[in-house]
Amino acid sequence: MKKELTCIVCPLGCNLEVEIINNEIKVKGNKCDKGRKYAEEEIKNPKRVLTTTVRVKNGKYNVIPVKTTGPIPRDYIFEVLKRLAKIEIEAPVPQGFKVLEKIYQDVDVITTRPMEKRETTKNPKDNQNKASNPI
Ligand code: SF4
Numbered sequence: 001m002k003k004e005l006t007c008i009v010c011p012l013g014c015n016l017e018v019e020i021i022n023n024e025i026k027v028k029g030n031k032c033d034k035g036r037k038y039a040e041e042e043i044k045n046p047k048r049v050l051t052t053t054v055r056v057k058n059g060k061y062n063v064i065p066v067k068t069t070g071p072i073p074r075d076y077i078f079e080v081l082k083r084l085a086k087i088e089i090e091a092p093v094p095q096g097f098k099v100l101e102k103i104y105q106d107v108d109v110i111t112t113r114p115m116e117k118r119e120t121t122k123n124p125k126d127n128q129n130k131a132s133n134p135i
Contacts, residue, residue, distance in 0.1 A: 007035040047071035059091035059115045066111050072104040091117045
């Protein structure tokens, strides 16, 4: 089996040609060894940094952007999204707040911006209009 990949380890973005022969992974096109390691991991256990949003109670906006502090297995991403969908955090929230701890090895899910409390006015309709998407 042959597969073409672009190495994302550095800005050079080498085009990698990966071939699997008898369970052995052969990599061509890499200008350094990091590219070979990237290609092997991409074949054996592809990982991604997850970015999404989580609901916020009484925040300036209804949701807050979050991300994993490192890559997690691609096959595990849907499970983490399901867990995050059940979570609602209360404003105010600082940047870097741990929404979920150690979801995979030492990787946490953290907020990527702070979220202040919603300003309240006497007209409740005004408060609803102010809460929209922060992204
Ligand atoms: S193979 Fe090496 S030089 Fe090429 S993109 Fe990957 S890290 Fe950069």
